[in-house]
Amino acid sequence: MQIVVTLSHVPDTATKIKISSDRKSIDPAGVSFVINPYDEFAIEEGLRTKEKFGGNVIIVSYGNDGAKESIKKALAMGADKGILIKGDLNVDSLTVAKALATKISELKPDVVFCGKQSVDYDSSAVAQMLAELLNLPSISTVVSLEFSDGKLKAKREVEGGLEIVESTLPAIITAQKGLNEPRYASIKGIMAAKSKPIEEATFDASQNKLSVNELRLPDSKRKSRIFDSEDASISELVRLLREEAKVI
Amino acid sequence: MSNKILVFLEQRNGLIKKQSFEPARKGFSLSKEINCEVTGLLIGDEITNINSLEEHGLTNVVHLKNSKLKNYSSTAYSKLVYDFAKERGYNILLFSHTALGKDLAPIVAAKLDAGYGADCTSLTINNGNLIAERPIFAGKALMNFSLNSEVKVFTLRPNSVSLTDDGYRVQTNVIINEINDEQLDLRSMVIDFEKAEGKLDVAEADIIVSGGRGMKGPENFYLLEELAQLIGGAVGASRAVVDAGWRPHSEQVGQTGKTVSPKLYIACGISGAIQHLAGMSSSKCIVAINKDKDAPIFQVADYGIVGDVLEILPKLKNELKKYLE
Numbered sequence: 295m296q297i298v299v300t301l302s303h304v305p306d307t308a309t310k311i312k313i314s315s316d317r318k319s320i321d322p323a324g325v326s327f328v329i330n331p332y333d334e335f336a337i338e339e340g341l342r343t344k345e346k347f348g349g350n351v352i353i354v355s356y357g358n359d360g361a362k363e364s365i366k367k368a369l370a371m372g373a374d375k376g377i378l379i380k381g382d383l384n385v386d387s388l389t390v391a392k393a394l395a396t397k398i399s400e401l402k403p404d405v406v407f408c409g410k411q412s413v414d415y416d417s418s419a420v421a422q423m424l425a426e427l428l429n430l431p432s433i434s435t436v437v438s439l440e441f442s443d444g445k446l447k448a449k450r451e452v453e454g455g456l457e458i459v460e461s462t463l464p465a466i467i468t469a470q471k472g473l474n475e476p477r478y479a480s481i482k483g484i485m486a487a488k489s490k491p492i493e494e495a496t497f498d499a500s501q502n503k504l505s506v507n508e509l510r511l512p513d514s515k516r517k518s519r520i521f522d523s524e525d526a527s528i529s530e531l532v533r534l535l536r537e538e539a540k541v542i
Numbered sequence: 543m544s545n546k547i548l549v550f551l552e553q554r555n556g557l558i559k560k561q562s563f564e565p566a567r568k569g570f571s572l573s574k575e576i577n578c579e580v581t582g583l584l585i586g587d588e589i590t591n592i593n594s595l596e597e598h599g600l601t602n603v604v605h606l607k608n609s610k611l612k613n614y615s616s617t618a619y620s621k622l623v624y625d626f627a628k629e630r631g632y633n634i635l636l637f638s639h640t641a642l643g644k645d646l647a648p649i650v651a652a653k654l655d656a657g658y659g660a661d662c663t664s665l666t667i668n669n670g671n672l673i674a675e676r677p678i679f680a681g682k683a684l685m686n687f688s689l690n691s692e693v694k695v696f697t698l699r700p701n702s703v704s705l706t707d708d709g710y711r712v713q714t715n716v717i718i719n720e721i722n723d724e725q726l727d728l729r730s731m732v733i734d735f736e737k738a739e740g741k742l743d744v745a746e747a748d749i750i751v752s753g754g755r756g757m758k759g760p761e762n763f764y765l766l767e768e769l770a771q772l773i774g775g776a777v778g779a780s781r782a783v784v785d786a787g788w789r790p791h792s793e794q795v796g797q798t799g800k801t802v803s804p805k806l807y808i809a810c811g812i813s814g815a816i817q818h819l820a821g822m823s824s825s826k827c828i829v830a831i832n833k834d835k836d837a838p839i840f841q842v843a844d845y846g847i848v849g850d851v852l853e854i855l856p857k858l859k860n861e862l863k864k865y866l867e
Contacts, residue, residue: 307797307817311682320683331798386689387658388651413797415678415685417660419648424617426652431617431730434645449736451792452641453743457614458734465730471798472791503691504656507673510684514823514842520835523849525857531829531845532861539827539844541749541806542773542862 295349298403299340299393300421301368302330302412303361315500318506320414321382329364329481332409334476335469339439341372342474347441350374352401356393357385362492366414369487370479381497386504387415389425393497399428402465405446410435410468418468425466432466433459437473544576548632549600550623552642553586556612561643561746563598564703565636567710568665570599572634574726575667583626585619587612592716599710608721615731620649622721627654627693634672636665639697641745647697657689658698663803663824680797680820700746701803712767742776744793749806752795752822753783755850756811756832760788765855766810772862778802778822780812796821811851814839831855 305325312321312537329337340351351373355361358380365376379393397405408421418434425432428484437456438449442461449456451470468476479487520536521527549569551562566582573580582603595603606622615686621645627635635650637643639661650659663684664675674696675686705767744750751770753763763777770777779789781796795802797817807825812818812832814837822828823842831851840846847854 305679307680308815309808310816311679362642377644387648387660388655391652407694413680416680416801417648417658418644418656419651420649422645423658424619426649432645432649433616433730435641450641453746454741455735455737456733457731458736460733461730470791471794503689504659504686505690507686507688509678510686512677512681512684512823514819516828516842516844518830518840518843520840520843520846520848523847523854527847528854528857529861531847532858532864532865534845535806535827535829536865539806541827542865 295343295347295404296402297340297343297349297351298401298406299333299336299351299353299368299373299495299522300406301337301353301361301364302409303327303355303357304330304412304414307331307413313509317508319509327360327364330409330412332411332413332469332471335471335473336407336409337368337371337373338474338476339467339469341477343405349486352377354394354397355379355438356381356390356497359402365492366487367479368486369490371477372483373489375511376492377476377495378492379495379497380404382499382502383501384506385502387417387419389502391427391440393499394424395427396497397495397508398424405464406466408466408468410470421468428465430464431461432468433461433469435470437470439467439473445532466511476489529533545634546632547573547578547580547634547636548627549582550635550637550643550646551582551584551603552638552640553584553589556586556590558584558589558591558594559638559640560705561638561640561700563705564597564602564700565638565698565704566598568698568703569636570710572665572667576670583623584701585611585622586616595714596712597710599712600714601712602628603714605716605717605718606721607718608726609725610723610726610728611721613732615728616645616649617727617729618731619646620653621727623650624653633693637696637697639693639699639771639822643697643849647695651695653695654695655857656693656695657691659687659689659694661699662696663699663702665696677801677824680801680817681824682816683818699803702864738792744776744795744802745800747855748804749773750778750795750802750804751775751808752778752780752808752812753810754780754812755782757783758852763789765852769855769859772859772866775806780818781815809839809843810855812839813837814842
């Protein structure tokens, strides 16, 4: 099977976000970057699919040179090859999907695994757009998956339960936490990754349709009123919730 | 080019979802402001609550009907929305950022080669231009943006548009278009649904009662379940307790879980790691209960109680019960 996994190199979720002086981008100074957490589930599912059916796992990422670090980690986990498409990072989801599609269409995948969203811009859009550009069906936010008779059967998380979805192959799957437990790279894997290829390409992102006016930090500080745990405080809290906040 | 707004109306089991009334109202108010047409688009089989749209500003609704469209199919739905929008020249498309909306809208945007703005918390007109705002990094920052494409697709974050304001009452005229089976691309389709045992989902709840490590163990979460049931809320959880296996991932609130903005969020024994705060700090009212008075959760809380959550929860439940009776 030809298995493709997309990868996004994103700020660690423990990072405190600072805004650059141009007010239009995130200040990368002091930020540590990691594999997008949902992409780890996608990589793991790619590796498990290869272990079951044979084939190759190819990692494709749109990013800058920094993303090589995350691609190397994926290669150390067991992927066979990496492709880094370099281009402007401040672009919309469709531009990223188009960049990925140029390379992925050449690879003629049987299945593509993506994270259900990247934890930087949170649009949850690139994978579905990629599916459309490749004219493939997609199933998003998948927590369980089986291949049978050239078809896919997946459980996808929605409000209040799980949808059971059937799809033809090739298809694009986006991974939700719970799909699997991603492995750690072994020492052997890390050594082997050193000789695995990372191909580079570039993409002209000038068709970007997003124009950022301004980034700002939310005003999340509130006028907190803090009480002790006496019975009277708890009744007062309930009164405030009803009469002041009017939420119950 | 003149503007035309299309609002996608999501149904499940023949019921239009409450979340869809928000883009309906937004479409109505934008259409008044820029003086243009707005139409609701409904895809499904029989719909039982179509009259409810009269409360939410939609005068014109088109229902694309086929029994095979009862359940969601990303391939079939996206093609139908695309064909409808393309043929009739809709250039502003609004969806709700639900599980279905965030799956469907990007496919439609790619088909239309449109600009896409996901999970918007604000959509306004400034000098004739649409200006949107959306949280990024799970709410650690906000992006104010415009789309410079001819066709624009937006999803709105649930609970970002009020459903109680007056002025949205209209007469709704529904046109039913029967769709032939040949027009359906069913390469991917929902064939069944597994309901989570009767519980309210955190993504849809108006009230969330969330627990963290301060709950001491999974055996104490019944306290949160009882409280949630009493006030009509859902139970949420911090990443720490999900990773520890105390609660299912579907309940996780935060950067690698769900981003929520209910009207009331009660954080119990949650210290407020940055990933958690990112996912809930846009809630309308936040109550924090924690034994550590310096916990970061208190900084984003409207009301806080310092003390042992396991002792406070039963008392809080009794007080609430008194009020509610």
